[in-house]
Amino acid sequence: MRLKELALHLGLSQTTVSRALNGYPEVNAETRQRVLDAARRYDYRPNASARRLATGRNNAIGIVLPTDRNLLLDPNYIEFQAGLGERLMKDEIDIVLSPSRAGDEMATYRRMAISSRVDAVIVSSPTSHDPRIALLTELGLPFVVHGRSESPIPHAWLDIDNEGAFRHATQHLLDLGHRRIGLINGETRHTFAADRERGFRKALAEHGVLAEDNLIAEGVMTDETGYRITARFLAQSPRPTALLVSSMMMSLGSLRAIRSAGLDLGRDISLIAHDDVIPFLNPDAMVPTMSTTRSSIRAAGTRVAELLMEIIADGRAPASIHELWPVDLVIRRSTGPAPRD
Amino acid sequence: MRLKELALHLGLSQTTVSRALNGYPEVNAETRQRVLDAARRYDYRPNASARRLATGRNNAIGIVLPTDRNLLLDPNYIEFQAGLGERLMKDEIDIVLSPSRAGDEMATYRRMAISSRVDAVIVSSPTSHDPRIALLTELGLPFVVHGRSESPIPHAWLDIDNEGAFRHATQHLLDLGHRRIGLINGETRHTFAADRERGFRKALAEHGVLAEDNLIAEGVMTDETGYRITARFLAQSPRPTALLVSSMMMSLGSLRAIRSAGLDLGRDISLIAHDDVIPFLNPDAMVPTMSTTRSSIRAAGTRVAELLMEIIADGRAPASIHELWPVDLVIRRSTGPAPRD
DNA sequence: GAATGCCTTCAAAGCGCTTTGAGGAGGGCG
DNA sequence: CGCCCTCCTCAAAGCGCTTTGAAGGCATTC
Numbered sequence: 001m002r003l004k005e006l007a008l009h010l011g012l013s014q015t016t017v018s019r020a021l022n023g024y025p026e027v028n029a030e031t032r033q034r035v036l037d038a039a040r041r042y043d044y045r046p047n048a049s050a051r052r053l054a055t056g057r058n059n060a061i062g063i064v065l066p067t068d069r070n071l072l073l074d075p076n077y078i079e080f081q082a083g084l085g086e087r088l089m090k091d092e093i094d095i096v097l098s099p100s101r102a103g104d105e106m107a108t109y110r111r112m113a114i115s116s117r118v119d120a121v122i123v124s125s126p127t128s129h130d131p132r133i134a135l136l137t138e139l140g141l142p143f144v145v146h147g148r149s150e151s152p153i154p155h156a157w158l159d160i161d162n163e164g165a166f167r168h169a170t171q172h173l174l175d176l177g178h179r180r181i182g183l184i185n186g187e188t189r190h191t192f193a194a195d196r197e198r199g200f201r202k203a204l205a206e207h208g209v210l211a212e213d214n215l216i217a218e219g220v221m222t223d224e225t226g227y228r229i230t231a232r233f234l235a236q237s238p239r240p241t242a243l244l245v246s247s248m249m250m251s252l253g254s255l256r257a258i259r260s261a262g263l264d265l266g267r268d269i270s271l272i273a274h275d276d277v278i279p280f281l282n283p284d285a286m287v288p289t290m291s292t293t294r295s296s297i298r299a300a301g302t303r304v305a306e307l308l309m310e311i312i313a314d315g316r317a318p319a320s321i322h323e324l325w326p327v328d329l330v331i332r333r334s335t336g337p338a339p340r341d
Numbered sequence: 342m343r344l345k346e347l348a349l350h351l352g353l354s355q356t357t358v359s360r361a362l363n364g365y366p367e368v369n370a371e372t373r374q375r376v377l378d379a380a381r382r383y384d385y386r387p388n389a390s391a392r393r394l395a396t397g398r399n400n401a402i403g404i405v406l407p408t409d410r411n412l413l414l415d416p417n418y419i420e421f422q423a424g425l426g427e428r429l430m431k432d433e434i435d436i437v438l439s440p441s442r443a444g445d446e447m448a449t450y451r452r453m454a455i456s457s458r459v460d461a462v463i464v465s466s467p468t469s470h471d472p473r474i475a476l477l478t479e480l481g482l483p484f485v486v487h488g489r490s491e492s493p494i495p496h497a498w499l500d501i502d503n504e505g506a507f508r509h510a511t512q513h514l515l516d517l518g519h520r521r522i523g524l525i526n527g528e529t530r531h532t533f534a535a536d537r538e539r540g541f542r543k544a545l546a547e548h549g550v551l552a553e554d555n556l557i558a559e560g561v562m563t564d565e566t567g568y569r570i571t572a573r574f575l576a577q578s579p580r581p582t583a584l585l586v587s588s589m590m591m592s593l594g595s596l597r598a599i600r601s602a603g604l605d606l607g608r609d610i611s612l613i614a615h616d617d618v619i620p621f622l623n624p625d626a627m628v629p630t631m632s633t634t635r636s637s638i639r640a641a642g643t644r645v646a647e648l649l650m651e652i653i654a655d656g657r658a659p660a661s662i663h664e665l666w667p668v669d670l671v672i673r674r675s676t677g678p679a680p681r682d
Numbered sequence: 683g684a685a686t687g688c689c690t691t692c693a694a695a696g697c698g699c700t701t702t703g704a705g706g707a708g709g710g711c712g
Numbered sequence: 713c714g715c716c717c718t719c720c721t722c723a724a725a726g727c728g729c730t731t732t733g734a735a736g737g738c739a740t741t742c
Contacts, residue, residue, distance in 0.1 A: 003729060013692045018730060028690060045455040049393035050728035053697045058390070060437070067426040074621060075416035085408040085440025094458065096401070097436035099426025114386040117435065222621035223593075227628075249621055252564075252593060256628055259600060280415060280563035280590055287568075287597055344699065354722045359700060369720060391698035394727045686741075695732080702725080710717085 001042045010038055021046070060094040061308055062118035064109060068102040074221060075249065076276045076297050077124075080146070083301020084122075091309065106135055113139040119312045122146060122304060127189050142311045142318060144304050148191050154319035156311065158304055162195035163202070165293040165327035169244055169272045170203035172329060177338035178242040178270060179209055182233045184226060184254065185218040186246045193218060196246060196274075215240055226253025234261045241338045242270040248281040251290065270335040288333035295327045342385045351379055362387070401435040402649055403459035405450055409443040415562060416590065417617045417638050418465075421487070424642020425463075432650065447476055454480040460653045463487060463645060468530050483652045483659060485645050489532050495660035497652065499645055503536035504543070506634040506668035510585055510613045511544035513670060518679035519583040519611060520550055523574045525567060525595065526559040527587045534559060537587060537615075556581055567594025575602045582679045583611040589622040592631065611676040629674035636668045 007017045012035070020027045020035035027035075038044075052058050063081075084095060096118050100108035109132060112118055120142040123132050126149040133151040136143045145157040166183075173181050183200050186193035197216065204211045215233060219225035226245060233240050234257060245251045251273035255265065263269050266288045275283050275292035277299075283290035303323070310316040348358045353376070361368045361376035368376075379385075393399050404422075425436060437459050441449035450473060453459055461483040464473050467490040474492040477484045486498040507524075514522050524541050527534035538557065545552045556574060560566035567586060574581050575598060586592045592614035596606065604610050607629045616624050616633035618640075624631035644664070651657040 014729080015693080015731080016691055019691095022730085026690065031690080043451075043455060045452065046730095047394070047728050048456045048458045049390045049399070050697090051730075052390035053388070053394050053699085054728080054730040056697075065422065065426050065436070067423045067430065075419070078416070078419045081406065081438065082408045082440075085406050085438065089408065089440040089442070092452070095406070095438035095440065097422065097426065097438060099423075099430040099436065101430070110384075111386065111433070114384060115389040117389045220621075222623075224621070224623055224626040227626065253626075260628060280561075280565070282563075282565055285565040285568065285594075287601060355699080356701080356723080357721055360721090363700085367720065372720080387700095388698050391727090392700075394729085395698080395700040397727075684742090686739105688737105688739085690735105690737085692735080693733095695730105697728105697730085700725105700727085703723100705720105705722080707720085708718090711715085712713105 001044045003044075003046065006035075006038060006042060006044050009042070010035060056116075057312075058117060058119045059092065060096045060118045061088065061305070061312075062096045062098060062112045062121040063124070064105050064112070064121070065097045065099050066102050066105060067099050074247075075278055075280070076247075079276065079278045079298045080124075080301040083296075083298035083303075084305045085301075086298075087302045087305035087309070091313075093305075093309075106131065109135055109141075110139065113141040120144070120308045122308070125190050125192075128191050128194065142308070144307050144311070144318070144321065146300065146304055148195075150191070156307060156318035156321035158300060158307060158321070158323040158325070159192075160295040160300070160325045160327050162192045162327070163199035165274065165295070165329070166196040166199035166244060167203045168199075168327075168329050169293050170200050171206075172331070173242045173244070173270060173272065173335070174203065174207045174209065176242075176270065176335065179338070180212075180215065180238060180240040181209075181242045181244060182215040182230075182240040183217070184229045184233075184243060184245045184250055185216070186221045187218050193246065196244075200244060221247040221250050223249055223253040223256075226250030227257050228253070230254040230257035231260070234258070234263070240269070242335070243272075245271060245273040248273050248275050248278070248283065248290070248292070252281075255286075266333050266336045268339055270338075272329075272335060275330075283330070283332060286334075291332045291335040292330050293327050294330050295325060300325070342383045344385075344387065347376075347379060347383060347385050350383070351376060397457075398653075399458060399460045400433065401437045401459045402429065402646070402653075403437045403439060403453045403462040404465070405446050405453070405462070406438045406440050407443050407446060408440050415588075416621070417588075417619055420617065420619045420639045421465075421642040424637075424639035424644075425646045426642075427639075428643045428646035428650070432654075434646075434650075447472065450476055450482075451480065454482040461485070461649050463649070466531050466533075469532050469535065483649070485648050485652070485659070485662065487641060487645055489536070491532070497648060497659035497662035499641060499648060499662070499664040499666070500533075501636040501641070501666045501668050503533045503668070504540035506615065506636070506670070507537040507540035507585060508544045509540075509668075509670050510634050511541050512547075513672070514583045514585070514611060514613065514676070515544065515548045515550065517583075517611065517676065520679070521553075521556065521579060521581040522550075522583045522585060523556040523571075523581040524558070525570045525574075525584060525586045525591060526557070527562045528559050534587065537585075541585060562588040562591050564590055564594040564597075567591030568598045569594070571595040571598035572601070575599070575604070581610070583676070584613075586612060586614040589614050589616050589619070589624065589631070589633070593622075596627075607674050607677045609680055611679075613670075613676060616671075624671070624673060627675075632673045632676040633671050634668050635671050636666060641666070 007014045020032040123145045130149040148159040188194045217229045272291045275294045277296040348355045361373040464486045467488045471490040489500040529535045558570045613632045616635045618637040
């Protein structure tokens with residue numbers, strides 16, 4: 001069923017039918033109802049491409065999906081997508097995933113912009129000098145950065161307070177008497193990881209504790225990395241009495257290493273992990289329950305979608321959008337006072 | 342830069358420029374090169390909507406993304422997406438994610454079809470009588486089912502041999518002398534889980550072993566479910582000497598329960614998990630290394646994309662597409678002979 | 683009764699591309 | 713020399729929608 005046919009059926013012009021459907025005021029209420037009823041009856045829906053061509057709006061937002069194995073392909077990402085979806089659903093906005101090899105990302109953003117497939121895009125996991133920000137600004141494609149970059153170009157971003165989170169977590173451990181604390185981080189080329197390290201170091205410095213390089217390590221945030229680094233840390237003498245871990249996934253590996261070493265989590269050694277609140281990794285379900293710095297990545301997705309809508313629908317200025325979310329410190333059973341020796 | 346302007350710059354008609362760009366044969370080689378060069382110089386790209394409207398092809402395939410917490414939101418899913426992307430990238434095909442609440446999925450598929458946003462869709466995690474198959478067939482929107490359904494309607498599908506996989510795994514355990522084997526499965530309303538249970542039961546029956554209902558359990562495939570069910574199984578007396586687990590994620594929970602019970606994996610109890618080959622859950626990195634039934638979900642994604650392309654680009658008949666992939670049984674250190682008692 | 687204005691509807695012009703059907707130029711052949 | 717082909721290029725007609733600018737119908741006002 002096309003608009004033309006529908007209009008014909010109704011004995012009205014395309015103009016009137018289109019206006020009735022799109023809620024324009026200059027249509028008689030009775031006529032509008034008649035149109036609406038007919039549209040429902042015939043299961044009419046405007047052709048998306050035609051509408052896009054005519055209006056210039058795509059009703060879609062874009063994400064570049066790197067297909068190589070890297071950060072984005074972590075389990076959090078689908079949760080972020082779901083968060084986005086939750087908000088975009090309301091306005092029937094699609095999410096366009098443009099697959100891209102790691103090296104081609106810039107070209108892919110370019111393609112999305114120039115062929116005008118989407119109204120805006122999301123920039124995930126920015127690096128400190130992320131070139132995507134300059135590119136998109138130059139191309140005039142609106143975007144929101146999920147995370148932060150140090151780019152001098154004004155732009156919209158939403159981030160969690162990674163520095164504060166790790167600073168508080170470290171402080172908490174210091175207050176419990178821990179002095180040898182290990183940091184198992186994500187890759188510091190990503191700002192979130194660099195921020196966490198900074199928070200960690202600041203807290204140590206504030207307590208006059210020296211940060212030891214061999215207790216700071218980074219890597220892709222997998223179970224395996226968690227295991228490896230933890231095992232390495234535990235082999236040191238004296239060994240650390242507490243660990244700060246950048247993801248729940250990594251912490252699973254840490255847990256194994258801790259058990260293999262015959263240590264009792266929460267007594268012999270304390271651990272705080274960062275929790276993105278993903279449904280299949282529940283800190284309350286762990287044994288012992290896991291102390292965490294917590295911030296829902298799904299909620300962030302929803303909010304990013306909301307901000308995107310404000311930019312493209314309401315014309316809000318991207319440069320006015322800077323949200324820094326506080327992070328909860330949730331103490332459970334994986335932390336305890338530093339053991340005496 | 343629009344086609345019109347580009348043509349103007351070149352002193353050619355739109356037709357010729359369009360044909361040169363799209364590789365039609367009736368363009369002089371020299372002219373074509375001139376056009377191509379200019380297109381590159383001006384960074385010209387056809388407007389996606391206009392092209393779609395003109396050709397009727399969307400160069401996009403659709404996925405309905407249920408935003409509620411359920412099966413799709415598991416860590417495997419992003420890996421499947423990456424697999425899809427790997428293939429679709431080549432032809433610059435986009436993936437359109439249409440967010441949907443669990444109850445509205447049918448409406449969302451309908452919307453995608455009628456407003457012709459995509460050329461085909463993917464049906465994931467089918468149930469045994471999945472209504473989406475009838476709907477899409479009726480709407481005339483091509484699709485490939487990832488998994489299997491019992492629908493009598495001819496349709497394209499790609500699945501792994503879940504029944505065979507679990508049958509072989511069970512056989513292997515039986516050959517090792519195990520007689521009390523527990524099955525920790527995904528929800529059996531999904532065919533993959535039902536198939537696995539069938540394979541499990543068949544193998545037991547072939548060996549004259551009675552399947553015990555209190556050693557068969559199912560649930561959402563999380564770490565937590567794995568822990569709970571395993572703990573429950575281990576509390577029985579006599580306890581099972583082997584476990585079959587439907588996902589690596591669940592097996593992490595099983596591992597914890599096994600350790601909590603003070604059992605030694607690979608000696609006191611054996612475990613085989615199904616491995617979808619996701620980068621952050623590596624069975625070789627576990628301690629002990631994990632015996633698995635293995636099939637790459639990323640590879641499946643790539644192949645599904647390939648099949649989709651064959652249907653929409655080459656006009657291959659969907660009903661001719663039925664692929665059942667064999668599953669590897671990889672024996673590592675989490676399995677061993679049944680302990681004598 | 684004519685003029686004014688509002689409400690409602692319409693025809694037609696795009697949006698930027700592909701594709702059809704037609705035509706001009708140049709070369710080969712009789 | 714004229715005719716026919718082949719090769720290349722073109723103008724124009726869509727694709728299905730939104731939106732502009734215009735106009736008809738009717739009630740209100742002077």
